[in-house]
Amino acid sequence: MMQTNKRNTIAVILAAGKGTRMKSDLPKVLHPLLGKPLIHYVTKAVMDAGVDDIYLIIGYKAELVKNSLGNKYHYVEQKQQLGTGHALMMAAEQLKNFAGDVLVLVGDAPFLTPVVIKNLIDKHQKEGASCTMMTAIIDPPPPYGRIVRDNGGNVVRIVEDRDATEEQKRITEVNTSHYCFRSEDVFPLRGKIENSNDQKEYYLTDIVELLTKNKFPVITIPEDDPDILKGINSQEDLRTSVKKLKNDVINFHMSNGVLFPYPDLVYIETDIKIGKHTIIHPFSYISGKTTIGTSCEIGPFVTIKNAAIGNNCHINNKSVIDEIANDDMQT
Structure with a gap:
């Protein structure tokens, strides 16, 4: 296990969604990848990075998720899936007395590594940021949120692909949905996030914009390996991930x-x-x-x-x- 972080750090992993595009009754994070649920790979990477206190945001078939994963984690039930920002704020109630850093990751990114997670935490703590986002430069950009910066290079906001102008769609720096927040700065925003979008959901990206508007430091850390950032959103994604992971396992044994x-x-x-x-x-x-x-x-x-x-x-x-x-x- 890597060296323990200087500030107390917990992880919040988003695992509440059904995963509609999987076209399955099984919660997305429980879909098997070489014999283990998708979320296992995320929680293992987090623990191997030195973060043992993990909160799972669950919703769809919550009891099945808890029964499948056991009592190694804290569970926060998001009974209504009202967006990623809403999910984090559900955790804020349990964490109202916590002072430290909050690692926020999605539960369907099985190729995240301990090194990448540790680098995110280390930069966040070294810079004393309120929020550190993991971003990627991808050209042409996929339909992810774009990182909008001012003329000085400072993060202003994240604009979702569906809401982006044609000019913004040409931005090649994209959001990976992995963050580290200072709890003292982000949790007081509970109740201030709005759902003024077509989906009527509360987004983590709105939290980022609230922080920048209130002059809190928001920084980024780039990750240039697209495989590490790959999420699982469909059975086709799962198939290609099985193939990649199996190849990694076999290459390890062959070596x-x-x-x-x-x-x-x-x-x-x-x-x-x-x-x-x-x-x-x-x-x-x-x-x-x-x-x-x-x-x-x-x-x-x-x-x-x-x-x-x-x-x-x-x-x-x-x-x-x-x-x-x-x-x-x-x-």
């Missing part, structure tokens, strides 16, 4: 001496441990907390879940393993 003759034809989850000189043949399905020793041969057409496989084992075609396999075992 440590594991052979995958046909890597595209293997399913493997993130917590798997495999020893050197092991061969994983196609159509192997390896999941859970599985460990595989050195110099093994696995598959093809093998299912392994939560198993401990020793060294020099040969797990043959169509085997199903969910227990301990001692050294030199053949199936």
Whole structure:
């Protein structure tokens, strides 16, 4: 774990939405990505960055989300999904006695890393800002909020793509929806945010504009890796994310001496441990907390879940393993 931050820092993760474009009854943040819910990757990155106090804003099927994720987190229920700004202000009631920094992240960004989160917090605290936003320069820009600056380069506001003028749409600096706020500056704004937009919602972007109008310092930190910023908004997004993450996992094992003759034809989850000189043949399905020793041969057409496989084992075609396999075992 990285070094603890100088100011007390908590995380608020936005996880209340249904995710309409997923076209699923399952809450978006519970959709599985290599065996774990999307939000797991965000909470793990936050904790690995040194922030252990996490508040999850939940709404759609709130009980299912709580039952799925357990009691490791604080839960704040947003019974009406009235926007991201409203979500943060729901947390403000529970956090009214908290003085420190509030990391605000979306729950559907599984490729956020501890380093990126730590950099956001560190810059925020070093500069003494009221708000630090993570932004990205993307040309041509996607349909995200644009960062509007004055002639001196200071942040003025964020304008949503649907509300932007043609000139503003040409701005290539976009909002990533990841922030760090000073609680002492942002929580007093509760009740001052308006919903004067077509959606009648309260936006985090409006909080940013309120801060700038009241001369509070708002700064940005750029992130240039588009994969890190990728959110999941559709089943197609989820499919491409599964492919990317699985490739990352397989590349990690290959760099440590594991052979995958046909890597595209293997399913493997993130917590798997495999020893050197092991061969994983196609159509192997390896999941859970599985460990595989050195110099093994696995598959093809093998299912392994939560198993401990020793060294020099040969797990043959169509085997199903969910227990301990001692050294030199053949199936």
